[in-house]
Amino acid sequence: MSSRDEVLRRVREALGGSRGTRPPVPRGYARRLTEAEAETRADVLALFTERVADNRAAVRHVGADEAGTAVAAALWGREAKQIVVPADLPFGWLAELDGVRALADTPPVDLDTLAAVDGVVTGCAVAVAQTGTVVLDGGRAQGRRALTLVPGYHLCVVHADQIVGTVPEAIGRLDPARPLTWISGPSATYGIEMVRVEGAHGPHHLEVLVVED
DSSP, X not given: OOHHHHHHHHHHHHHGGGTTOOOOOOOOSXXXXXXXXXXXXXXXXXXXXXXXXXXXXXXXXXXXXXXXXXXXXXXXXXXXXXXXXXXXXXXXXXXTOOSOXXXXXXXXXXXXXXXXSSOEEEOOSEEETTTTEEEEOSOTTTOOGGGGTXXXXXXXXXEGGGXXXXXXXXXXXXXXXSOOEEEOXXXXXXXXXXXXXXXXXXXXXXXXXXXXX
C-alpha cells in the first residue's frame, strides 16, 4: 500500500458510514420581504432604488421607450468617447449614441483596451432590492466578467421585472454553475487604517438604469 492509499484509507475510516451524505441545511431564514419592508411591487422597486443609492451608486428610473436616450445621456454626462459592450447588447440601448464609439467584445477586447475605454454598458441577470445588488451571470447582454471588472465606469441596465426582494429569491433565479458576479455599488475596500478606497478591484463608478416596461 502506498502512502497515498494509506492516507485515503484513514480518511475513509474517519468519515465512517456517513461519508457521501449531505447534512440537513436549516432554512429558517426569511425568503421574502415582509409587508413592513415592501407591501406592494412599487415598494420593492423603491427599496431597490434606495439601497442602490446607499451603496454609493447612481440610479435612475426610465420608461422602456426612453432606455436608449437614458444610456446616451449617462455616457454624455461622463464625457465618454469610447465604451465597450457585450456583443449581444440590445441595439436599442445604443441607438441614440452620438459621438461615443461602442466596441463590441467580439473578438474579445484585450486588457489594455479595456483599461483605456471610458466605460462599459451591460444588462444583468437579476437584481436584489434588499441589498441594492445587481447580479451578472455572463448571459445575454452581460458579456464576460472582465468587461465589468476592468473599465472604471459601469452602466448597468436593469429591467423592473428582474428585481426581486431578497437574496434567496435571486438565488432561485440563478444557475450556480454559471460565473456569478454580485455587484453592490462601486468596487471598494478598506485598508488596515479603515480608509475606504473605491475602484480597488473594479469600477470606481456604478450607474444603474431601471427600465420600467
